Amino acid sequence: MVLKKEKGSAERILVDERLQHIAFIMDGNGRWAQKRGMPRKYGHSVGAQTFRRIAGYCREIGIHYMTVYAFSTENWKRPPEEVRAIMGILEDYIQKFSEMTEKESIHIRFIGNLSVFSKDLQEKMENLDRETASNPFHLNIAINYGGREEIVHACKALICEGKTDIGEADIAAHLYTAGCPDPDLVVRTGGDTRTSNFLLWQSAYAEYHFTSVLWPDLSESDVDAAVAAFYSRHRRFGGV
Ligand code: IPE
Ligand code: IPE
Numbered sequence: 717m718v719l720k721k722e723k724g725s726a727e728r729i730l731v732d733e734r735l736q737h738i739a740f741i742m743d744g745n746g747r748w749a750q751k752r753g754m755p756r757k758y759g760h761s762v763g764a765q766t767f768r769r770i771a772g773y774c775r776e777i778g779i780h781y782m783t784v785y786a787f788s789t790e791n792w793k794r795p796p797e798e799v800r801a802i803m804g805i806l807e808d809y810i811q812k813f814s815e816m817t818e819k820e821s822i823h824i825r826f827i828g829n830l831s832v833f834s835k836d837l838q839e840k841m842e843n844l845d846r847e848t849a850s851n852p853f854h855l856n857i858a859i860n861y862g863g864r865e866e867i868v869h870a871c872k873a874l875i876c877e878g879k880t881d882i883g884e885a886d887i888a889a890h891l892y893t894a895g896c897p898d899p900d901l902v903v904r905t906g907g908d909t910r911t912s913n914f915l916l917w918q919s920a921y922a923e924y925h926f927t928s929v930l931w932p933d934l935s936e937s938d939v940d941a942a943v944a945a946f947y948s949r950h951r952r953f954g955g956v
């Protein structure tokens with residue numbers, strides 16, 4: 717990590733090749749809204765704005781891959797009204813992405829079991845992935861995503877291919893994140909210190925950073941703090 721001072725602006729951090737991929741468990745939207753006497757869905761719409769701001773910032777500081785946990789395979793247990801609101805925000809983002817300035821710099825990819833979504837939406841997601849594939853900042857949005865479901869899905873795909881001798885590389889190549897390096901740093905907002913079924917395979921050697929800041933409040937300096945924490949760690953990968 718280096719600190720860079722650009723003309724006329726404050727000093728800011730720039731990451732190097734040690735931190736290529738950052739993942740966020742965007743937690744705390746509901747509590748953020750409830751604290752303000754507002755319905756939980758309000759927290760999700762403010763959270764969506766935070767997501768765009770933080771993605772822009774991560775790109776600026778030199779991150780190449782970012783993955784966000786937007787909706788888990790377990791989140792269907794929530795009240796239908798909340799699920800509808802989250803799905804509405806996601807659909808809106810997908811529909812409008814082509815007109816957003818981000819389209820120029822972001823390669824967007826949706827990860828998770830997408831088969832539950834309408835054919836039309838699946839097609840839109842595939843098209844966005846394809847159309848933006850040459851962009852340098854890779855943004856994975858996890859929807860209807862579960863780490864366990866992903867591993868089962870990969871195993872089933874290998875069985876369908878008739879594979880009997882299965883290695884780690886085979887599983888990795890059939891995950892929704894295939895082709896994307898493993899996350900170096902996973903940040904969870906909202907104060908809980910668990911993975912909630914996020915990137916189980918890929919995070920085997922990720923560094924974790926937990927903050928009590930609720931997702932809608934996450935600031936650029938909170939990201940700097942997470943990055944600084946990452947650089948203070950000694951990653952041994954099982955060595956000495
Ligand atoms: C995270 O915020 C967003 C989703 C899980 C969709 P929450 O909605 O879980 O917010 P809290 O944790 O209840 O505050
Ligand atoms: C994790 O948050 C899922 C997302 C951020 C999308 P949850 O709020 O669903 O996690 P739990 O229920 O507290 O473990």
Ligand code: MG
Binds near residue numbers: 743744745906
């Ligand atoms: Mg939560």
